[in-house]
Amino acid sequence: MQDQRPRCDPNEPMKKQALIPIALLALVALGVVIARMQPSADQNAVDYRQALMFVINDQMQPLSLMHGGQLPYDPALVRKHATDLATLASMIPEAFARDTRAARKLNTAALAYVWTDHSDFVKSAARLQQDAEALNGAAQDDNQAQIQSALGTLSAECARCHRQFRAN
Ligand code: HEC
Secondary structure (H helix, E strand, O other): OOOOOOOOOOOHHHHHHHHHHHHHHHHHHHHHHHHHOOOOHHHHHHHHHHHHHHHHHHHHHHHHHHHOOOOOOOHHHHHHHHHHHHHHHHOHHHHOOOOOOOOOOOOOOEOOHHHHOHHHHHHHHHHHHHHHHHHHHHHHOOOHHHHHHHHHHHHHHHHHHHHHHEOO
8 A cells, every 4th residue: 555644755854953053053144244244435425425315305305396386485495495405515526526436236326427527527516506596596586487497497407417427
């Protein structure tokens, strides 16, 4: 009569047991490696510049909504965000000063042109600052037509720099 027990290697359970401590050891070793892993100066530079862009984006959002008519027009709010954007724009050159092209495994969308055409990049940041200052001036005069046009110029500069210096 045929054996009804599932066919398996009688040594298998022992092999599995031997694997458990090895796996645990590997896990502990991995933990130690991760704990020792300090973010590199390149990674810090990427984190910093992306954080700056994140804040710039946050300041831009209500302005874009006003530009599109989804948020009521409010000159005081425009002035606040325009002032903050001018300051933040002035920080872009410093945030991108570190050339991270040679670094591996960085999660960055910055293209090599940021450093090969650095003066163009800096000029774009300066234009963004000027655009934000012009917007502030228009809001100070409470000139809605001028505000609309200044908002268009400002957001066009974001797109312009991204087209030239950012992947996707
Ligand atoms: C002078 C060039 C320049 C200008 C001007 C600029 N950006 Fe950027 N931006 C970049 C580059 C380069 C990156 C990619 C950074 C990276 O991934 O290391 C980026 C990334 C971003 C990101 C993604 C951040 C992240 O978390 O990865 C956002 C959002 C953003 N920009 C929004 C804006 C907005 C909004 C404006 C306009 C108000 C603007 N940017 C103006 C160059 C610019």
